[in-house]
Amino acid sequence: MCDNYSLGDILRGKIDSYNIDPNSKEKINQVKLISELKPNEEVEVEGKVISKRLQKTKSDKAFLLITLVDKSQSIRAVDWYYPEENNNKIQVGDVIKVKGKTVFFENRIQINVVNDIDSIEILNPLEVNPEKYLRNSQTELIALTHKLENYISQVKNTGIKALLKSIFIENNSIREMFLTSPAAIEVHHAYPNGLIEHSLKVTELSLCLYEAYCEQDVYINRDVIIAGSLLHDIGKIEEYIITPTGIEKTEQGELMGHIPLGAKLIYEESKKIEEKIEKEDIEHIIHIILSHHGEIEYGSPVVPKTLEAMIVNFSDNIDSKIARAKENIKNTLQINENSTWSEYDRRLDRKIKIEKYTD
Numbered sequence: 001m002c003d004n005y006s007l008g009d010i011l012r013g014k015i016d017s018y019n020i021d022p023n024s025k026e027k028i029n030q031v032k033l034i035s036e037l038k039p040n041e042e043v044e045v046e047g048k049v050i051s052k053r054l055q056k057t058k059s060d061k062a063f064l065l066i067t068l069v070d071k072s073q074s075i076r077a078v079d080w081y082y083p084e085e086n087n088n089k090i091q092v093g094d095v096i097k098v099k100g101k102t103v104f105f106e107n108r109i110q111i112n113v114v115n116d117i118d119s120i121e122i123l124n125p126l127e128v129n130p131e132k133y134l135r136n137s138q139t140e141l142i143a144l145t146h147k148l149e150n151y152i153s154q155v156k157n158t159g160i161k162a163l164l165k166s167i168f169i170e171n172n173s174i175r176e177m178f179l180t181s182p183a184a185i186e187v188h189h190a191y192p193n194g195l196i197e198h199s200l201k202v203t204e205l206s207l208c209l210y211e212a213y214c215e216q217d218v219y220i221n222r223d224v225i226i227a228g229s230l231l232h233d234i235g236k237i238e239e240y241i242i243t244p245t246g247i248e249k250t251e252q253g254e255l256m257g258h259i260p261l262g263a264k265l266i267y268e269e270s271k272k273i274e275e276k277i278e279k280e281d282i283e284h285i286i287h288i289i290l291s292h293h294g295e296i297e298y299g300s301p302v303v304p305k306t307l308e309a310m311i312v313n314f315s316d317n318i319d320s321k322i323a324r325a326k327e328n329i330k331n332t333l334q335i336n337e338n339s340t341w342s343e344y345d346r347r348l349d350r351k352i353k354i355e356k357y358t359d
Ligand SMILES: [Fe+2]
Pocket: 232, 233, 258, 292, 293
């Protein structure tokens, strides 16, 4: 995100910050969420630090770039006055309160930190309101649970059905984690319930592809598609943890990532129903988990080598990209409802045109 701004942009934003009187506390507005900020306001913004970078201009003047997030969106703060001090003071993951002035350019609001040694305050995690950082899925969890149970009921193979029931219905701890986990920290579905929402959408898309291609010529296994789609990201229940200040990676998540964690979970769970399920079905479902990122460079140890694995990989790719593009459009419109282009998205490597149809 930071890379999309030239130094000239930052410097232009900086000019406004010289006009702030740090003692004018009565003028400072308390804002609830980052998405509620408006340009040209003196504000105190609370957010979680997700990145910080100490940099220098060509003339060797240091400045600190900080990216803050809450559940609504991210924002960049630029500190020209105490960059070294504040760089030493704050850590990535801290929740901080920043005093500054908002400036607007290139479709984005930025905070210019005021000239005050106490402009950045680190908050005690116990005093942070989790409501500010955890976003609930828009869709009702009960409806999502019904959808999940409906997909399981459609599975005809008794072994595969037993595996899905054992994981999603009988194992309370896995079920609970699957229903509440996010699917990411900030890429897509990065909110509680995001994992089940994403897994169900991937299943829906995979079944559409199955319907389009299930002619008589080559057999495609619908049951394996349902199981693979529902389980493809199951390792994320161990990869992420929800804390009062948002979503973080667990130690297991850092060390292994969700693909090996998911394969391990299926291997262990299938042991409990070994006599009911065919070994080749377990291996097929594990292959879908291992290959669902599609390419070795995207984190999969093998590429999809069955039609079912290809279908799940494509569906996963579609949902993660479309969900991200939609998020980006919503965030852009929150900043400026008249925007016609989204912000540049580093992961999608493009801006998205915002169409306004009124029918
Ligand atoms: Fe994944």
